[in-house]
Amino acid sequence: MIGPGERLEVVADEGSDDGLGCIVAYLPGMARPGRDAFGVIERVGRGRHLALERASVREALTSPATLTAQVEALDDVLATHAPDAPAIVVAHSYAGLSAIAWAARRPDRCRALLLLDTSIPTARAPLTPLRWRWGIAHSAARATRARTTSEAAWRWAGAIEENASYAEVSREAHDEVRDPLRAPTVVVTARPLIAGPFARSWISTQEALAGRLGALHTMVWPSGHLIPTRRPGDIAALIRAAQGGPADTQRGTPRLGGLPKTGRTP
Template sequence: MTRWRGFLRVDGVAHHVVVEGAGPVCVLSAGLAMSWFDWDPVVPLLAPYRTVVRFDRPGHGLSAPARTAPTAAGEAHRIAGVLDALRLTGAPVTVVGHSLAGLHAEAFARLHPGRTAGLVLVDASVEEHARTPAAPAARTALARALGAALAAAGVPAALGPAARRAAVRLSRARHAPDPAPAALVRRCYATRRVLDGALLENAHYTSVAAELLALRARHPLPPGAPVTVLAAPDSPDGTDRWTSRQRALAETLGGGFTAVPDSGHLVMLDRPGAVAGAVLTTA
């Protein structure tokens, strides 16, 4: 069984990557401001059957700062670049995207259909009518200026870890605590690097969503590659608007839909078995 952890350069940026397990490859990509260790509960359920690749996007986890603003195509090619750097260029892979990274995972499947065995979207972002905002360069500059101002005031070191803990509690069922080790949380979230990465991705969120809508019109999903959408319902009976939007996403993509009760937005922490099960039955 493979176990490797280190840094790989993709487009000139050092990416923190962890590889575990054996068998067909699956890639796990976490949402905005999340890190590789947020998949920890899922990996032991997958590693006996899959080679599990986790990586931190630039400005996230332990990866180097982002050099450029994110785009849907750029993030799709980033996933391909990580696989290339690992020399995992043989059989197609299953790509799992949580929240914002669901946009990236779908873009990968559309732009790299020959490398896609399946797609699992975990409470993924849904923007049915996104339009590209004006002045993207100004958005980048504003995000960087805000990060610099907050860093100069000592905000990342003083409040970063606590903000991470609070965000995780609010995103879990019954406001369960953050299971991440304190040392890892401080190592990542007490830094300006992660603050800047989150601000930059947030500033260009709508642009990435709008770009994905355009990709849908030009690049079909690979035929025969199954799609599974997992959603954390906002109501016990699953009749809430968020669940309806997730179900509609599954229909749009021609995939299956599964509501995951007793889960918050961080499904991989609340119901890791549901995520692993979706991966193992998708491809």
């Protein structure tokens, strides 16, 4: 997630249209690298793909991340790289909030939406003012960057900054969805590796989100939260279905011959 004035960087622009008439854009989770999508892109094997990440992921945010900034940045990337093509947007974790908002605001541009273990939009009000959370997060991130040049540490610092405005971003995404999305949408849940109350709650929350969006819900396993890197074949199969071809699925995903408008799978 990015702040006002920032941009999304294209870390890979792979493939060609292949007559499919759309482009696939990948939004990684909080402070995750765009290369998380590389295994998925390789397995899809057709079409044009853009792997994106926050351009300043190795720098400090200058202001709190906002939903509108991320939506506008995605618009800018697509206007530059595929001005006339609708997009299949694949969003992981925190990026799912901005992808939902983009699909709601740009229904004519969205060919399909795949949400991978996405964060859940909620109307809950934050307990503390944003300026307090941002001040603490920004100071902690700057201190981390001053101590090390490790990419992993800098990404972690970026995650601290991005998370400062999580409540505001989540609430804005919640307010965007007043009706089911027009684009075919799939909510893909990573079934938690450890069974228990949290696992049941997480799955039911994801199912409820799918119902609100008018989306298909499915689960993948074994996985854990990092679905793009741990189950790239499953995600590739869903992308191929959204592109309009047969879905070459692996264990844990449904067989889809083109994504339906709405519905669920067990």
